[in-house]
């Protein structure tokens with residue numbers, strides 16, 4: 001029974017597992033056919049604006065619809081209008097990987113409907129988040145002494161919606177921590193409650209955030225939200241073969257600003273920039289945050305998971321040594337689905353200083369121990385989805401070795417393509433790739449020839465029939481940006497792509 005008939009009986013709103021089983025079976029049949037057919041479909045639909053919206057009524061109908069009808073509509077109206085991010089030849093942006101446990105997790109999260117407002121609002125929601133965030137830290141080679149672990153009671157990890165939001169969360173917290181410290185220094189004593197409040201409103205217009213010109217625009221957006229100035233520094237070609245910043249470059253920029261009466265506040269570094277997956281020289285930043293009295297955050301949104309691999313253990317250690325905080329997305333390259341933006345801080349106190357708030361309608365909180373942090377006091381929202389359940393399923397399902405094997409597969413595929421490029425007389429990598437991203441152009445630097453090649457290949461990509469990728473530009477030079485690391489890409493896909501590249505220069 002569905003729709004009006006159930007509504008009359010008042011049973012429509014009850015959670016009904018028997019009915020759910022049938023409804024999920026219909027949804028699953030649709031998913032099964034969709035996944036099976038992925039490789040045969042164009043990666044991208046050919047649509048104009050409004051083509052999708054016009055398939056839908058202007059107003060919601062009075063009567064409800066059965067799940068069968070709705071699945072037919074998904075099949076007929078929605079699936080054909082999707083760009084297929086899980087397609088084996090989707091190589092645009094960065095991958096957005098998901099997996100069976102992530103899908104099952106998402107279903108369970110929705111079905112359980114638990115909200116983690118506070119520890120006591122649903123203890124498992126908070127506690128499992130602590131557990132999985134500590135697991136992730138240990139996968140990043142953290143040992144017992146790491147302040148980024150919840151068990152350290154100093155810092156810890158928290159799941160955010162996106163990397164952009166994670167960066168805003170720490171940037172605002174850094175501003176408030178700085179203002180409070182400055183007020184304490186000015187007054188030479190601890191602050192009263194009113195003075196603590198005052199720190200939120202103090203003029204921040206002379207505080208500066210440093211980042212490279214390769215930093216994702218979310219860094220600049222975060223600075224806008226936090227009300228801070230941005231000083232962008234041109235990234236240089238580093239010994240690691242890619243574009244990034246050295247500590248000297250940032251120090252020089254900070255000294256210039258200090259001479260102009262500005263105050264350095266925040267340094268936003270990259271481990272895997274969006275354009276070319278470049279890494280700033282993290283090892284060179286040892287002691288930098290302390291010496292310069294700044295908050296140092298590393299955005300590892302895409303490349304962070306690679307730190308789990310043995311060959312990146314030193315990078316993981318360097319990052320954790322230099323960073324006050326860092327983020328990476330499980331939804332890009334760790335099979336976790338959206339939303340899985342992991343944020344780790346070395347010290348939870350500045351977050352709590354910025355975000356702690358309560359109301360008499362909430363349960364009285366117990367004193368904070370290891371597994372009952374009040375996450376509402378660590379970032380913006382009060383309500384929290386049980387995302388940790390999905391992450392727990394993904395981590396347990398694949399295990400540490402499985403996750404590492406998945407990451408290595410993307411790196412190996414990129415390695416194969418890199419070797420073909422390096423050996424070819426036509427092409428050259430414009431930077432050295434360490435992860436799953438390939439950036440290459442014609443070996444001949446001639447701008448016009450390059451533009452023509454990219455346009456020819458771009459045409460194949462345009463209609464999304466063969467593959468989907470978006471060319472980019474570095475220092476005025478166009479290049480092809482191929483983001484591997486998706487679940488379904490095979491060597492046959494790569495070989496066909498490489499053949500298309502060669503054909504385009506014949």
Ligand code: PLP
Pocket residue numbers: 094161162163164165216218272273274299300301302329341
């Ligand atoms: N930082 C980097 C390095 C990215 O590559 C991206 C997106 O691709 C972002 C931040 C923004 O990510 P999100 O969509 O999670 O906000």
